[in-house]
Amino acid sequence: THTYPLTHTRRTRYYINPYCITLSLCELRHSASLANKVFIQRDYSEGTTCKFQTKFPSELESRIERTLFEDTVKTLNNYYAEAEKIGGQSYLEGCLACATAYLIFLCMETRYEKVLKKIAKYIQEQNEKIYAPRGLLITDPIERGMRVIEISIYEDRGSSGSSSGSSSVSGSTAR
């Protein structure tokens, strides 16, 4: 087994080490080589709230079904909307924080952080179940400053050195 030092700390528990999420993904990294990366950009049509474009990138056409991809992005968007929702609970949190001179943030976890943990778990689960078997890996947007969803495309090392992304056969995938 490979051991990597922790890249996350108490407050940043939701940052998952990108190099070894689970053993199967480790194996993926070591048996396959990084071929290409696709970046899903932010969708600003509704303002500055965090939302990602659901447009299906062409590089993934041969890799994954459109519906699966769109489901993932839509679920992520919903999670972020929930984190940034302005309503009764967030106002209460805000007023309480103000009343305590914002010291409460030092001991309490904000709602946003709680949702981020849920997102990290969801992405890990998606990677394990859906993306890793297809030779793909999603990087949590928080690690890219919430700007992009980075999807890494891997190719089996055994396959011939074809151009990135165009190969539709991946030896390590189990269909």
Next chain:
Amino acid sequence: MKNCEYQQIDPQALSVTPLSAQNLGEKKAQSPRRKWEVFPGKNRFFCDGRLILSRQSGILPLTMGLIVVTCGLFFAFDCPFLVKHLTIFIPVIGGVLFVFVAISLLRTSFTDPGILPRATPDEAADIERQIDTSGSSTYRPPPRTKEILINQQVVKLKYCFTCKMFRPPRTSHCSLCDNCVERFDHHCPWVGNCVGKRNYRFFYSFIISLSFLTSFIFGCVITHITLLSQEGKSLVQAIEESPARYPLSLVICFFSIWSILGLSGFHTYLVASNLTTNEDIKGSWSSKRGAEESENPYTYNSIITNCCVTLCGPMPPSLIDRRGFLPPDEPIPAASASDIELPPFRAKNDANMCTQSTKDVLERVVHSSDFPVLCSPGTPKTTPQVLNVSSRAAPTSEPSPSVGCTQQQARQSAATACPPFSRSNKRDSLHSINPAFRLASPSPTLSHTTLILGDAPDTGFNPLH
């Protein structure tokens, strides 16, 4: 204090570990370092990355000193008298206000304002590929903007050459901190930090509580003097006995009260209309030049909602993972990185080797000020990119935005000693250079409006041809 000078991120090094180019050869055997130690912006970190401050923290000690001294004088001289004559609650209220002010100030100064981490090389290359128009390799297109629709309002997103990404809406690049900050309000030297999305509420509570505190102290001092004069002593004698006899303290008090009150009023207006100081100063959303009426697309058209959203909204997390550890050395990712083999990476990598020396040369040259370093004042944000000038004469296919003209510039200036551009042009470009080249910190001014340095060069961003 760690050296956090900006260095071009070496993609090969990044896939292994984001150490500086010098440490590439080192085999890492010591304990893993935290990410704040290699943070590229101009920030200082304390308590092992828990606290962040701008490197140009300017007059934060002065701010703290003024508050402490004023309150100290108040508690020492006015409170004993007023407690005797009025009520015990005077120092209690004063104490509570003082604590609130102090905490708000510290929170504002030491909180990450919403800094956006710079784009990874992969991301930057992807963006470059998307916007690079086919054909021209020597003629660079004008600085990039992207237009999007927000709530049926056209908003232009600018490309940040330092951070190598399209800035999200309401984000601005602070030249003093060399960071893109979300919902950038302004860089406040009194607080020693940028004011942005994450610490705006702390800043607002700081100035509001400070207004209350200064008004309260002022009121108490006036009461004190009035009571003294009523007790038989004349007004002049009363003033002589109180700390108000020092004319300087009275002058400071007077001016600070009015400026703080004015600032509070201004920011209350901004909060109520969901604007930032940056947008207000630049007049982004007011009808200008008889053009079509552009409305603020972010407002909720209700004062209460705007206030609640800005001040009581959810607290976003810090996007720069300050205390995370750097990923360890991995031989396998390095091998896979070389499989990518995208030409831009290689060109950038080669150029990176020259950045260190070129940067030193350029810094020396700028201070000797007989050598033009920038292509035009319109591209100040390309300062780090400028350092990509390869000293080799061969033109690279590197997708750097200004490399075309800077290369010619460098070649010409390398060949001849006379600047192809006029002196005034050069002076403008030097003036708008990112403080990477400035050694002396700028003198802090009292006016907040002049601190929008992050965007002042933006006005020159439009194509300069």
